[in-house]
Amino acid sequence: VAFAAAGLPGRPAWATPEETEKRIAEFTGGKTPETGRLTLTAPEIAENGNTVPISIEVESAMEGDDVVEQVMILAEGNPNPDVAIFNFSEASGIAAATTRMRLARTQNVIAVAKMKDGSTFIDKKEVKVTIGGCGG
Amino acid sequence: GRWSQAAAQQALTEDTLLDFQAHGNVTLVHLTDIHAQLRPVYFREPSENIGVGAVAGLPPHVTGADFLKLYDIAPGSPHSYALTSEDFSALARTYGRMGGLDRIATIVKRIRAERGDNMLLLDGGDTWQGSYTALKTNGQDMVEAMNALAPDAMTGHWEFTYGAERVTEIIESLPFPFLGGNIYDAEWNEPAFEAYKMFERGGVNIAVLGQAFPYTPIANPRWMFPNWSFGIREEDIAANVAAARAAGADLVVLLSHNGFDVDRALASRVSGIDIILTGHTHDALPEPVKVGSTLLIASGSHGKFVTRLDLDVRDGALKGFRHRLIPVFSDVISADAEMDALVTRLRAPFEDELKRELATTETLLYRRGNFNGTFDDLICQALIDVREADIALSPGFRWGTSVLPGETITVEDLHNACAMTYPAAYRSTMSGETIHAILEDVADNLFNTDPYYQQGGDMVRVGGMAYTIDPGATMGNRITDMTLVKTGEAIEPGRDYIVAGWASVNEATEGPPIWQVVEDYLARNPVVRLEENRLVTLKS
């Protein structure tokens, strides 16, 4: 079997769903974010849990009142849910960004966007971190 | 209907197999997953192929007698032999070996002669790996043979296991494009391969998009091509389809190594693809599967089949088609003299070693099946015996040819089951918990109800232990009742066991090559006689 035994995670204390919820509430000021407008793109299965590409894009004119101010990235199954906060400006032109992150195990990656007008959006995607794999 | 009539009512002749009433203005010829088989082979199709979730019971998850019934094929007929595992050993003696690039060349040349330039020959990948000669020549034998066949494009998977440098060297030498829109430079996040190519054939603008195996860096050693990142990248496929249409494509073809269920899901989610030529999961389907307006074509593996798909494309749209999955019966279809000579030349330096006899088998040796195959039973026995292990693990590869009962096992046969660039037979200590985690992980890669999380392949084969599997359960809950065969006791999570296996994706894995382990075992056990494998209990 083509497994990578070293990929078997140890057992550090994981973040809890409550912690993730708390981060989202702090970020949105207690509002429940809506779905739509924000798209999180990530691979279905991580090629390497140490470097998982993730991208976000928010539909926005990025001028006037229609400006994305921040997008927060969380990983609900890492030892700590925080990953990054992207800060955009009108000079960004488009509210889109890509980075690479660590995933300790299979889990949801969550993105939350905060707009200038106070509205908030959420998207999530499950990324599988696998130790096995065989081939056809 | 058409399929069984051709088979059952007429004698099997080259003309019966190849006569084809041309249709429309362009022909696609599809070959995939040849796994470096230059000469005709025996290859037993799977007796089980479980589909989960929405695709349970749908082709290609239909095998044996159910398959014969579904496609109205007479038991015992040539097509029953070609397409199922039913009565395989007996029918193999009747109908002989299948495939061979020399026979395939006869078919391709005949279609070319008939259709002139109105034809595209497309290779779905897993072409360069799977034989002794391919391994010894770093894929060069297949490159030369395929160049002689002159495909118009290819994509890949096992190709990458020759390492980035060799793959790049070969691709630069190819007289046709190697397409892979889902392969990115891992450092700067930029496309690393050509995504699609436009062809004009019969007045039709055809866009061929290439999709390499999305999980190549997971199923195979990532360290061999560290700068390439793969993935399904559905949004890229959609963007490339749109770009091809905008550039004037009348017909959009996805030359895919995604695996059948991934492609079926993709067809339902990305519009604008006329044809998906599927690969990787080695399915041979006598009829296309239609998803919306997309046709999915499955052309089998190991050179056993060639698909001819005639298309009527008018006013920028596909109006109709005529399809045949041509079974390459090597005793019926004549060898093309030029290709035969080339293959003979390519194999000549290795002929003596290829023919060297290692043992005789009284049991049919085959690989395909979701949970075990006799060739892997033999490999697991060898691992336990030679590497003095409690438990053996053998990957659920779908490539590898069959050896009939009563025949000798040659070096060539053995390598057809294990020729690869990371063959080390490791021996390590694993806890019961780790072994359970591995089985669960592999099971989820096979039986996840979302096809996008499936990697193709089959369940890791085990020796020395038994277990129960419930494919329909969720991750972490599929594998139960793990038992160590030699003691009959339950495998304990906290206890350590000696595990031998091969084909680890980890760099610097130590151990003799797997073929050496099996050869050593066969030297002491010159007659192979395998009992029915009862190690895996299926719960549903």
Add this chain to the structure above:
Amino acid sequence: MATPKPRVKLPKTASAGEIITIKTLISHQMESGQRKDKNGDPIPRQIINKFSCEFNGKPVFSCDIDPAISANPYFEFSAKVAESGTFKFSWVDDDGSVYEHEAGIEVK
């Protein structure tokens, strides 16, 4: 650790008002603070905790970074350029070091 080396990819020219893509990489091991050394002692955290990009002195994009960002942090984002000028990129290390890089663009 070797001095972190920033690398940036962006076009040399653009038309006025064009939205360009900028890609940045910096070599840095991003020690998470979660790992232990051979003796079982925790290895102290040392990461790049802030990345920012400004154009002609005005903010374009920035990122507040936690240890879950991979080694050799990569950021790809966009910028709308109205006039010729200079992009200034900076990465702030936990130890207080600031690594900087500049790249000009000509608007035609």
